[in-house]
Amino acid sequence: MSSRRDFIKKTGLIGIAGIVQPLNVFASSPKLNGxxxxxxxxxxxxxxxxxxxxxxxxxxxxxxxxNAESPFPQNMQKGFVDLPGETWYQYGYKEGIPRMLDNWDKLGIKVTSHMVGSAVLKNPALAKEIVERGHEAAAHGMDWTTEYSMPYETEKKFIKDGADAIKKVTGFTPIGYNANWLRRGANTLEILQELGFKYHIDDLSRDEPFLVKVKGKEFAVVPYTIRCNDIVLIEGKNFSADQFIRQVKMEFDQLYQESEKKRRQMSISFHDRIGGTPQMVAATTEIINYIKQHKEISFKRKDEIAQMAYDEKSVIREF
Structure with a gap:
């Protein structure tokens, strides 16, 4: 098997290999995907x-x-309801979102709220308040039903019903979409395009927005994250609040360094019953204030980021 040094000799790069870091030699001539x-x-x-x-x-x-997943053991006997688990979810709309809304105002930023249609119908005043306080309402399905296995028309109705619930309650027309656990199906993007959506977030492949083509038209992707996500780190891995702070700060520091040479996007995600706890709101405050100390950064809703992608001629187009 040829060594990397043999390759350098054959390609005539040995003369500069000693003065240029190996990564730089190859980074200058990427192999482009057609x-x-x-x-x-x-x-x-x-x-x-x-x-x-x-x-x-x-x-x-x-x-x-x-009996949805909760911090409690998943061992409920058939025919019984996990009552403490229910209260864990109730915390999300009784305490979590109200606390986060006050904190967003305090910090002076606007966020995107991915709303499940049935949750909106159950707590319409809260959903309306989110929009009235300047935040984006994005669709998140009608309920927690698995979406990727649905037939085309079934999925279309599922997505539309959730968006219609948001529109009916808040007056806001959702243009962004997030599938349950990001697990969209093969037809999801075509359905979203057909229904008038402008972007989706169920993609982890980049650290900046980009465009794809769906049904012959451009469609924006505003990448999501599971690295800076409270349900993954706090609930799923039992991170403490201070560990979460450090992880998100490290993410920011690296992206900010990279942004000296190219545009970047950073995503942070909070869930009503997790990110809205007192310790996590305190952690969020520390994170946001840290980020705001840096120059040339901005906080934007995802609909605003999607529009930037459409408007920017040099944005990545994966088609």
Missing amino acids: HVHYKKENTKWADGSRLVVSVSMQFEAGGQPV
Whole structure:
């Protein structure tokens, strides 16, 4: 098997191998995917920011199925309801979202709230308040039903019913979508395009927004995260609040460093019954204030980020 040094000799790069780091030698001539149109490197978005921060606030509590996953052992006997588990979800709309809404106002930022339709119908005043306080209402399905296995028309109705519930209660027309656990199906993007949506977030492949083509038209992707996500870290891995702070700060520091040479997006996600606890709101405050100390960053709702992608000629187009 040829060694890397043999490769360098054969390609005539040995003369510079000693003075240039190996990564730089190859990074200068990437092999382009014929189906991906790479943008020219720009360091700033149109608003002057080089790093845009996107915060999600999931509004799911109240729309969960009976005996949904909770911090309690999943050993309920058939025919009985997990009553303490129900109260864990109730915390999301009784305490969690109200506390987060006050904190967003205190911090002076606007977020995107991914709303489950049945949760909105159960707590309409709270859903309306989210929009009235300047936050984006994005669709998150009608309930927690598995979506990726649905037939086309069934899924279309499922998505539309959830969006219609949001529109009816809040007056806000959702243009963004998030499937349950990001698990969209093969038809989801076509359905979203057909229903008039402008973007989805069920993608972890980049640290900046990009465009794909759906049914012959451009469609925006505003990448999500499971790295800076309270349901994964706090609930799923039992991180403490201070561990969460450190992880998110480390993510920001790296992306901010990269943003000296190219535009970046950072995503942070909070769920009503987790991110709305006192310790996590305190952690959020520390994180946001830390980020705000840096220059050329902006906080934007995901509908705003999607529009930036449509407006920016040099954004990545994966088609």
